[in-house]
Amino acid sequence: MQIIELSDYNIYVGEPWAELISFLREKDYSSHFVLVDENTRTHCLPLLLDNVPGLDFQIIEIASGEIHKHIGTCQTIWGELMAGKADRQSLLLNLGGGVIGDMGGFCAATFKRGMDFVQMPTTLLSQVDASIGGKLGVDFQQVKNSVGVFRNPQAVFVYPDFIKTLSFEETRSGFAEIIKHGLIADHAEWQKIQKISDLNQVNWTEFIIPSLHVKERIVKEDPFEKGLRKALNFGHTIGHAIEGHALETDRPLLHGEAIAAGMIAESFLSHKHAGLAEKTLEQITEFLVNTYDLYPFGKDLFPIFLNLMEQDKKNEKGLINFSLIPAAGEVLVNQTCSREEIVEALDYLNAQV
Amino acid sequence: MQIIELSDYNIYVGEPWAELISFLREKDYSSHFVLVDENTRTHCLPLLLDNVPGLDFQIIEIASGEIHKHIGTCQTIWGELMAGKADRQSLLLNLGGGVIGDMGGFCAATFKRGMDFVQMPTTLLSQVDASIGGKLGVDFQQVKNSVGVFRNPQAVFVYPDFIKTLSFEETRSGFAEIIKHGLIADHAEWQKIQKISDLNQVNWTEFIIPSLHVKERIVKEDPFEKGLRKALNFGHTIGHAIEGHALETDRPLLHGEAIAAGMIAESFLSHKHAGLAEKTLEQITEFLVNTYDLYPFGKDLFPIFLNLMEQDKKNEKGLINFSLIPAAGEVLVNQTCSREEIVEALDYLNAQV
Numbered sequence: 001m002q003i004i005e006l007s008d009y010n011i012y013v014g015e016p017w018a019e020l021i022s023f024l025r026e027k028d029y030s031s032h033f034v035l036v037d038e039n040t041r042t043h044c045l046p047l048l049l050d051n052v053p054g055l056d057f058q059i060i061e062i063a064s065g066e067i068h069k070h071i072g073t074c075q076t077i078w079g080e081l082m083a084g085k086a087d088r089q090s091l092l093l094n095l096g097g098g099v100i101g102d103m104g105g106f107c108a109a110t111f112k113r114g115m116d117f118v119q120m121p122t123t124l125l126s127q128v129d130a131s132i133g134g135k136l137g138v139d140f141q142q143v144k145n146s147v148g149v150f151r152n153p154q155a156v157f158v159y160p161d162f163i164k165t166l167s168f169e170e171t172r173s174g175f176a177e178i179i180k181h182g183l184i185a186d187h188a189e190w191q192k193i194q195k196i197s198d199l200n201q202v203n204w205t206e207f208i209i210p211s212l213h214v215k216e217r218i219v220k221e222d223p224f225e226k227g228l229r230k231a232l233n234f235g236h237t238i239g240h241a242i243e244g245h246a247l248e249t250d251r252p253l254l255h256g257e258a259i260a261a262g263m264i265a266e267s268f269l270s271h272k273h274a275g276l277a278e279k280t281l282e283q284i285t286e287f288l289v290n291t292y293d294l295y296p297f298g299k300d301l302f303p304i305f306l307n308l309m310e311q312d313k314k315n316e317k318g319l320i321n322f323s324l325i326p327a328a329g330e331v332l333v334n335q336t337c338s339r340e341e342i343v344e345a346l347d348y349l350n351a352q353v
Numbered sequence: 354m355q356i357i358e359l360s361d362y363n364i365y366v367g368e369p370w371a372e373l374i375s376f377l378r379e380k381d382y383s384s385h386f387v388l389v390d391e392n393t394r395t396h397c398l399p400l401l402l403d404n405v406p407g408l409d410f411q412i413i414e415i416a417s418g419e420i421h422k423h424i425g426t427c428q429t430i431w432g433e434l435m436a437g438k439a440d441r442q443s444l445l446l447n448l449g450g451g452v453i454g455d456m457g458g459f460c461a462a463t464f465k466r467g468m469d470f471v472q473m474p475t476t477l478l479s480q481v482d483a484s485i486g487g488k489l490g491v492d493f494q495q496v497k498n499s500v501g502v503f504r505n506p507q508a509v510f511v512y513p514d515f516i517k518t519l520s521f522e523e524t525r526s527g528f529a530e531i532i533k534h535g536l537i538a539d540h541a542e543w544q545k546i547q548k549i550s551d552l553n554q555v556n557w558t559e560f561i562i563p564s565l566h567v568k569e570r571i572v573k574e575d576p577f578e579k580g581l582r583k584a585l586n587f588g589h590t591i592g593h594a595i596e597g598h599a600l601e602t603d604r605p606l607l608h609g610e611a612i613a614a615g616m617i618a619e620s621f622l623s624h625k626h627a628g629l630a631e632k633t634l635e636q637i638t639e640f641l642v643n644t645y646d647l648y649p650f651g652k653d654l655f656p657i658f659l660n661l662m663e664q665d666k667k668n669e670k671g672l673i674n675f676s677l678i679p680a681a682g683e684v685l686v687n688q689t690c691s692r693e694e695i696v697e698a699l700d701y702l703n704a705q706v
Contacts, residue, residue, distance in 0.1 A: 078494075085664075
């Protein structure tokens with residue numbers, strides 16, 4: 001068990017049961033709720049119930065998938081908390097991937113103006129990305145996470161063994177955030193990452209811990225995303241637009257797949273705009289193209305992507321905001337690019353995949 | 354203009370225009386939205402637009418009334434903010450009573466995880482009650498304010514002249530919170546209040562300022578309602594249940610009317626449970642009965658009321674929580690009463706009205 005101590009909560013990385021039991025004993029909650037989807041109910045919940053006996057966990061199950069991450073599902077969750085007589089001394093344990101963590105956290109943060117919640121992320125993506133930063137919320141009108149709040153959990157339990165319950169594609173999707181953390185802030189890690197040739201052979205704990213440290217450093221300096229934290233947005237301005245649109249089609253992309261595409265396009269922008277060396281652009285593109293199964297997007301989609309980018313939360317005064325990398329391991333926030341440059345970057349992406 | 358300086362924002366009491374203009378100039382928001390209902394659009398918005406010229410206010414109108422204070426209306430508001438391309442550097446100005454302030458504040462606090470908002474309360478109730486404390490939210494499944502967050506506005510502008518746009522009943526409803534503030538924390542104020550015989554003749558500014566000071570003192574010591582702040586709940590445990598039920602009938606009660614009934618019943622509990630002198634109980638009852646047009650509730654409603662009380666956010670571990678007054682101007686929080694005592698208090702209320 002490794003413990004990352006943040007200013008107001010701890011992240012426990014490793015087999016979680018002993019620490020979780022002692023946490024729950026100390027907190028003495030009036031009641032305990034667990035939010036799951038059909039996958040984590042089958043694959044993860046039994047482990048929790050077997051290893052944390054003697055507590056009456058009330059189970060709330062929602063359907064899995066980003067498509068259910070909306071305010072209607074929140075109403076279901078709030079309704080179940082109400083029906084189970086949850087009060088402000090109750091706990092909600094979110095057992096699942098990013099959707100469960102973001103939406104369950106948002107429901108807890110707003111139920112009766114705030115009950116405690118604990119995150120137990122079960123996907124590689126949520127383990128490295130959603131464990132730190134307190135960003136909670138749901139999608140609204142196709143715009144990702146456009147309704148939400150900032151609020152930290154009481155604790156996060158990262159159990160790398162849960163990754164084994166995931167498909168190869170899910171794990172590869174989470175890997176994109178590890179790549180991103182290396183590219184924006186940890187050159188040595190990016191070098192280590194490029195040596196990975198078979199994702200099935202990776203000891204993920206080795207990559208999760210440095211990746212959490214990158215995110216911790218950035219979030220600590222800017223908890224409410226006023227400045228530096230936007231660094232984490234690398235690949236996400238274009239990636240979110242691609243993901244938001246793909247959700248509505250019969251070819252949905254996993255988050256990390258969309259972010260991988262976004263990182264290719266934004267590395268191109270970094271080359272044009274922020275001085276990223278052509279050779280580094282080529283290395284990044286090559287690694288991402290080899291790792292992910294990407295496909296080109298019709299030019300008729302570009303206006304839709306641009307429209308979605310205009311809705312990005314990080315924009316100011318109508319300009320589309322990017323975080324770009326002048327080199328692998330360095331980042332510049334608040335870079336604005338013109339529509340023409342963005343179209344050029346999408347053309348570059350199309351030509352590579 | 355009087356200014357009450359709180360730790361992170363100011364309340365301006367008086368004609369607001371000059372201060373509002375200088376506030377907006379300093380903040381330099383990227384865009385400005387105003388939330389109104391059909392009443393404040395007619396009676397209050399023209400004053401704002403005439404007196405704060407040169408700004409492009411985008412108007413969002415919702416239907417007036419507590420019955421519309423739900424997550425569905427939030428979706429309308431978020432949708433209009435999205436359509437108007439609001440970003441995190443935009444401002445939402447909530448121009449209306451408690452529903453507008455609570456719901457508009459909640460929508461702003463959650464839109465893209467938080468945009469700035471300013472409260473311009475137009476009812477006596479919202480001026481004395483909602484100006485301080487950062488409690489935002491909407492009703493859910495008949496339970497008042499059961500989905501929400503704590504968050505402070507950037508500023509509050511209390512313009513007592515807006516009260517003239519209200520009906521007598523609305524003003525009398527707001528008066529209930531002034532009475533409550535006197536009863537829990539300001540004996541001298543309670544004495545002054547009892548001398549009021551004609552609500553049409555009152556100079557409200559004289560009562561708003563001391564009432565705001567009571568609330569300020571209490572909230573400052575307990576911003577997240579962990580302890581002392583529950584003092585403000587006097588009259589509200591039973592009052593909210595009465596109000597929540599009445600909303601569903603053809604005889605809805607205004608908030609202050611329900612709280613007046615709640616204060617009678619909870620003064621009875623204060624007498625039984627907390628040592629409130631019989632004479633003071635009689636004075637409180639007499640003043641409230643003379644001021645408000647209350648009516649008795651069938652005994653068949655009592656189980657419904659009790660069920661709603663069980664959902665109160667301030668409960669812990671399944672016990673119904675009250676704030677009771679051992680004397681006029683004093684308060685005790687975290688008092689629990691049995692179902693039998695609560696029924697007795699409702700019987701007392703029925704016998705008086």
